[in-house]
Amino acid sequence: MNGMYSTIKVHSAQCVGYITLNRPEKRNALNAPMISELHDILDRWLKDSKVKVVVLKGQGKAFCSGADLAYLREMRQFDFQQNKKDSLALGTLYLKMYTFPKPIIAQVEGPALAGGCGLASVCDLILANENAKFGYPEVKIGFVAALVSTFLIRQIGERKARELLISGKIISAREALDFGLINQVVDADQMEAVVQNWIHQFLQNGKQAMQTTKQLFSEFNYQNIEKDIERLSEVNARFRQTDEFSEGINAFLEKRAPKWQSETKREERTC
Secondary structure (H helix, E strand, C coil), X not given: CHHHCCCEEEEEECCEEEEEECCHHHCCCECHHHHXXXXXXXXXXXXXXXXXXXXXXXXXXXXXXXXXXXXXXXXXXXXXXXXXXXXXXXXXXXXXXXXXXXXXXXXXXXXXXXXXXXXXXXXXXXXXXXXCXXXXXXXXXXXXXXXXXXXXXXXXXXXXXXXXXXXXXXXXXXXXXXXXXXXXXXXXXXXXXXXXXXXXXXXXXXXXXXHHHHHHHHHHHHHHHHHHHHHHHHHHHHHCCCHHHHHHHHHHXXXXXXXXXXXXXXXXXXX
């Protein structure tokens, strides 16, 4: 099956499906093919009764660093409809993972940032080593972490979600544990053993009982989140066409500080 994919590696063994984000030279950055391939494998494993648990991790030194630079360059040329379609692809992937009837474990070793942090946050369980970093730094390049906001508020509460999304700060694994963003910090040399222990726990449970339990959580939130994804995709699409986003992306690609346009001359003097 892995020959079907160019950006992820997949295999299944002993009732577990393993997905490895496989762009280590790009710090496993998200792009359109990766999002499409993640959709595809989840659709396949949804129908595969032999796969009862899914593990998601990254190849190399990062879990997922967010959007690919080439992807960001391409994004600058999108019109509104292209931006909305692109945003919906990621938003519906988040929703698919969040509502997936089988447990998904995120094995985070290294940075999980922006869209990559979103990818981890919609999993059922996040295990992170001490080298893991988490955050949504979109505001630093004049963008909005809109899609993940609907999940994050439900998971860690509005107060902490505001802190992360408005500041754009990057936090350590220990801080992420304090935030309630992840479940466990694991020593690097113990990660595989801990992952296998969690898999064992899940496999001991009744399949129908776990699926129904996950369904309960989904039903509490699904309709609102589904509407949110549509609405927030439009927020993303509109914001991608602003001067602020254009300057933020250009500055990021050119490795310089952004020059934000002040709303008033007074602002310019005092900020």
